[in-house]
Every structure is written in structure tokens, then in C-alpha cells.
Amino acid sequence: MRLQLHIWRQPNRQSSGKMIHYELNNVSEHMSFLEMLDVLNETLIKKNEEPIAFDHDCREGICGTCSLTINGIPHGPDRGTTVCQLHMRKFNDGDCIYIEPFRAKAFPVLRDLIVDRSAFDRIIASGGFISNKTGSAPDANMITIGKKDADKAMDAAACIGCGACVAACPNASAMLFVAAKQAHLAHLPQGQPEHKTRVQTMITAMDQEGFGTCTNHYECEAVCPKNISADVIAQMNKNYRQVVLPITEQ
Numbered sequence: 367m368r369l370q371l372h373i374w375r376q377p378n379r380q381s382s383g384k385m386i387h388y389e390l391n392n393v394s395e396h397m398s399f400l401e402m403l404d405v406l407n408e409t410l411i412k413k414n415e416e417p418i419a420f421d422h423d424c425r426e427g428i429c430g431t432c433s434l435t436i437n438g439i440p441h442g443p444d445r446g447t448t449v450c451q452l453h454m455r456k457f458n459d460g461d462c463i464y465i466e467p468f469r470a471k472a473f474p475v476l477r478d479l480i481v482d483r484s485a486f487d488r489i490i491a492s493g494g495f496i497s498n499k500t501g502s503a504p505d506a507n508m509i510t511i512g513k514k515d516a517d518k519a520m521d522a523a524a525c526i527g528c529g530a531c532v533a534a535c536p537n538a539s540a541m542l543f544v545a546a547k548q549a550h551l552a553h554l555p556q557g558q559p560e561h562k563t564r565v566q567t568m569i570t571a572m573d574q575e576g577f578g579t580c581t582n583h584y585e586c587e588a589v590c591p592k593n594i595s596a597d598v599i600a601q602m603n604k605n606y607r608q609v610v611l612p613i614t615e616q
Contacts, residue, residue: 488575533589534586541572
């Protein structure tokens with residue numbers, strides 16, 4: 367395939383970036399999207415040009431670092447897939463492909479296609495963990511957990527913290543990420559003692575980082591590579607109301 371690539375180039379955080387056009391020939395349909403960028407970088411290096419900086423790590427759809435917006439869609443056109451697992455067979459010969467970093471105030475661009483997502487780390491540090499002693503693995507395995515709660519906990523725990531939900535949301539909201547991170551603990555007995563403080567501190571931290579609010583566009587759910595349901599947001603909002611505005615049952 368021959369592709370027309372329009373890629374965001376930005377030398378550093380302080381500089382203003384711009385889209386640069388590249389033409390790449392002989393792209394195999396069996397390449398992953400990141401392998402295609404590798405080939406482009408090899409071409410640029412041979413020309414003594416600066417290669418394109420982009421994030422990657424496991425390249426197995428597990429770590430979430432391959433955060434790119436492709437033709438306006440975080441992680442590209444293949445639903446439920448990270449960029450590293452997106453293959454060039456999803457594109458056609460002669461296609462124009464626009465590649466940009468995730469766009470959000472809380473995700474400043476560091477260089478080219480790399481953004482700073484440390485805001486997520488600070489949200490987790492605010493309360494996305496269990497600090498109570500829960501014993502060893504055998505002790506935890508002896509605690510009976512209903513299948514419904516176990517399934518919900520596992521579904522939420524699938525979140526890889528890639529930030530696609532933020533990039534897709536018109537408000538740059540991190541609600542799906544925060545809701546998933548608190549939901550997988552809320553459905554387990556080990557997470558119950560700190561449940562109320564966890565919800566409050568994580569939402570407060572999210573607001574302090576500059577993320578927007580959720581207005582139910584569901585774009586986050588549409589682009590999540592792990593297909594996490596927006597139902598976790600509704601549950602988190604319910605839990606938050608119970609913490610901030612306690613309701614006395616009649």
C-alpha cells in the first residue's frame with residue numbers, strides 16, 4: 367500500500383506543533399500500525415531527519431501506552447483495540463491518515479505524539495488502592511464472592527489507563543477511568559472499608575487535575591479498547607451522592 371500520512375510534530379512542550387505530510391510506500395497489510403510508524407522512522411533516519419516520537423511498550427494491547435488519535439478516533443477505527451493491535455489491513459491503498467496525540471488540557475504534549483498522562487497516576491495515588499491488611503493470596507481466595515460482583519470487578523479491572531476515554535470526550539472527562547478504577551475495588555469485600563473515602567478522594571483529585579465533567583456523550587465507552595461500560599460512571603455518581611449527600615432511609 368501507498369499511504370499519505372499527516373502527523374503531528376512538536377519538538378517539546380513549550381513549542382507550538384504542526385501537521386507534517388509524509389508519503390510511505392510498500393506498506394504491508396500485515397503490519398501493525400506501530401510497525402508502520404517504525405518503517406517510516408527508519409526512512410526518516412536514513413534521510414538524516416528526526417524520527418517521530420511515539421509511546422509504546424508491550425505492543426500486546428496490555429499496557430495502554432500506544433496512545434494515538436487516528437483520523438480523529440483515539441486508538442483508530444477498530445473498536446475494542448489498542449493502536450499496537452490495529453493492523454494496516456483496516457486501511458486502503460492511497461488512504462490519507464491523520465495521526466495526532468491525545469488532546470486534553472490534563473494531557474500536555476511532551477513531544478510529537480507523546481503526552482504526559484501522569485495525572486492518572488496522581489488520581490490513583492489519591493485513593494485507587496487498598497491500604498488495609500487483607501492477608502496473603504490464600505486468605506483472599508477463601509473469601510466467597512458472588513459471581514455477579516466478581517464479573518463486575520473483573521470487567522472494571524480490565525481498564526489499562528490509556529486515556530482514550532479522555533481524548534474522545536468533548537469535555538475531556540476522566541470519569542470512565544476513575545469509575546473503573548474504583549469499581550473493581552468496590553465490588554470486592556477487601557475494598558469496602560475504604561470505599562466511601564476512595565470515591566470522594568479520587569473524584570476530588572480528578573477535578574484538581576483539570577479534567578472535565580461527564581455529560582453522557584458515551585464517546586468514552588465507544589473508544590475504550592477494553593470495552594468498559596459507562597455503567598460504572600452511573601454507579602460511581604450514585605456512590606458519590608451517598609457520600610456527599612447522605613440519604614436517610616425511611
